[in-house]
């Protein structure tokens with residue numbers, strides 16, 4: 001997006017130093033602005049009281065800090081919150097904050113979006129069904145962290161700087177199809193002078209964008225890679241996740257194997273459990289055969305109903321049966337506790353309510 005003013009959100013400290021020096025200010029101003037943005041989530045130069053008044057008004061003319069506005073939020077009975085945020089072009093995205101425990105001092109995981117809508121079009125996903133509009137810029141990705149943190153601190157009356165301790169790129173969009181902006185956003189989220197969240201607390205989830213997985217392996221980042229698998233045979237995966245037609249399982253699994261060899265990191269597979277679709281004994285056998293050689297983790301996620309889509313959640317006994325099959329087959333399997341399903345904030349339920357193409 002072309003901007004009239006220079007966007008400061010998401011710049012590294014060195015880039016911020018270049019900006020202040022180019023505008024006639026000493027280098028240390030960059031550190032002052034950095035603190036205001038990343039420690040106090042401040043978007044207004046006028047609030048930066050340790051800058052001289054004339055600098056505040058000058059910077060306000062030439063630069064901006066675009067932390068997205070939280071338009072509304074819904075709170076689940078389990079403490080999960082879904083924020084609907086508005087971007088500068090009025091497009092809307094959703095982010096979700098999930099508490100780690102019911103404890104009042106709990107830390108939170110933030111699930112962020114990388115695109116408005118999603119071009120992948122997974123058959124079970126609300127985002128995928130509502131079409132694709134555009135990629136997010138890196139500052140819009142970073143802005144979700146600051147906007148959510150600010151709102152959460154306000155609501156919880158907390159001044160905990162590390163309230164959000166983990167980031168998962170699992171919201172709207174396929175992060176590896178917006179590779180460079182996603183990567184830039186990770187740098188500032190991870191920067192100890194920026195948002196300061198450790199690489200091992202950051203997870204990128206992909207539907208199987210093989211080119212992006214290969215590129216990610218080259219970056220040397222120690223983040224966690226999660227693969228949304230959801231089917232262990234091509235015939236079914238072609239139907240559920242259309243990108244499988246471009247990168248079938250053999251190609252995907254080879255990319256994952258190379259990724260593990262290059263990074264020495266364990267990969268997690270996500271598997272949404274759809275009743276009567278992908279949880280038969282044969283599915284379990286296929287899954288074990290596919291994943292076991294990689295020593296990877298697998299997360300089972302019972303499906304969360306999306307209005308208008310024909311999939312349903314399996315009964316608890318079917319869930320346990322499938323889980324036990326995988327466990328006995330020697331997989332590192334976890335059953336993901338569902339959070340936020342009552343406010344449509346769970347996996348696959350995010351949607352651009354008012355700006356989707358279909359509305």
Ligand code: SF4
Nearest residue numbers: 118121122125128173
């Ligand atoms: S599940 Fe993820 S990749 Fe698939 S359509 Fe939804 S947002 Fe896109």
